[in-house]
Amino acid sequence: MSLSSYPNSFKTDTINIDDTLTYNFNVLYNLSPITTTNIIPNSKYAKITVPTQANNIKFKNFIYSFNGLFITTTKDVLDMDTTHSHCVLIECVNNILNKTLYISLPVMNDASTDNALDKIFDSSVKVLEDLNEFIPLVDKFYSYTTSGIQEFKRFDVIVYKNSSLKINYAKLGLPDDIIPTTSIIIPLTISKNNAYKVPSISATYSESDIYIDCQPADDTNQDSVVTVFTTNHKIYNLVKYILPFLVIFGLFYIILYYS
Numbered sequence: 001m002s003l004s005s006y007p008n009s010f011k012t013d014t015i016n017i018d019d020t021l022t023y024n025f026n027v028l029y030n031l032s033p034i035t036t037t038n039i040i041p042n043s044k045y046a047k048i049t050v051p052t053q054a055n056n057i058k059f060k061n062f063i064y065s066f067n068g069l070f071i072t073t074t075k076d077v078l079d080m081d082t083t084h085s086h087c088v089l090i091e092c093v094n095n096i097l098n099k100t101l102y103i104s105l106p107v108m109n110d111a112s113t114d115n116a117l118d119k120i121f122d123s124s125v126k127v128l129e130d131l132n133e134f135i136p137l138v139d140k141f142y143s144y145t146t147s148g149i150q151e152f153k154r155f156d157v158i159v160y161k162n163s164s165l166k167i168n169y170a171k172l173g174l175p176d177d178i179i180p181t182t183s184i185i186i187p188l189t190i191s192k193n194n195a196y197k198v199p200s201i202s203a204t205y206s207e208s209d210i211y212i213d214c215q216p217a218d219d220t221n222q223d224s225v226v227t228v229f230t231t232n233h234k235i236y237n238l239v240k241y242i243l244p245f246l247v248i249f250g251l252f253y254i255i256l257y258y259s
Contacts, residue, residue, distance in 0.1 A: 005182035006148035009077040013187040019143055021195040022058045025066060025131035032125050039150060042175050043072030044121045055201035057092045057101060059156060063201060064092035064101050071121055071172060074179040076104060078161050084108060088165055101156045105134060110166035117167040135195055136163055142188040
């Protein structure tokens with residue numbers, strides 16, 4: 001589903017969509033909290049201190065690297081859920097294709113203990129020890145594409161209905177005003193399988209590949225189509241068109257030679 005709005009209010013259904021999500025965050029991350037950000041209103045943002053080109057997420061055959069975390073009340077709503085007023089957005093980027101992906105995880109309010117999230121969003125550099133634990137192991141996910149987060153740029157958004165994440169809402173000091181959601185008539189479809197934690201993620205393209213983004217420049221509501229030309233693609237075309245010519249030429253030469 002492709003939209004031009006964010007955040008949105010969705011109904012969900014049980015129709016499966018065969019989009020595979022694999023992930024691996026097997027490193028420690030130093031995060032630098034940033035007090036203000038205009039990308040997501042009513043939020044706090046903790047950005048990775050040293051950007052990496054690690055293969056952390058693979059979705060729709062695109063590879064993304066972890067870039068930062070948002071905690072925000074500007075969130076999608078699934079099936080009129082009022083239990084969670086906050087969510088975490090795991091921000092991942094593909095710098096080669098200038099693509100961004102967000103994984104949205106609902107967060108419960110818990111003022112009784114210090115949670116991993118409570119320790120991240122303050123004024124000093126913090127270490128995120130295991131981001132893998134943020135991703136639900138037994139829940140399937142929903143997804144859509146939007147240009148509503150940042151003008152003229154398209155984002156893939158993966159939305160979970162539940163998670164085990166908790167934070168003390170009061171300590172965040174986020175504004176109480178609620179960003180209105182856009183009501184979407186078409187329901188979100190659920191993934192066929194859960195996300196998979198894998199030992200490593202291999203890219204389906206190389207640095208020498210050529211990418212052509214076929215999205216119309218004047219229509220941000222059109223789906224973006226990225227064509228990848230690889231070395232194997234070039235060899236296949238060479239064999240496809242040159243080999244028949246060589247065979248015909250060889251047969252013609254043999255007939256002339258023996259005649």
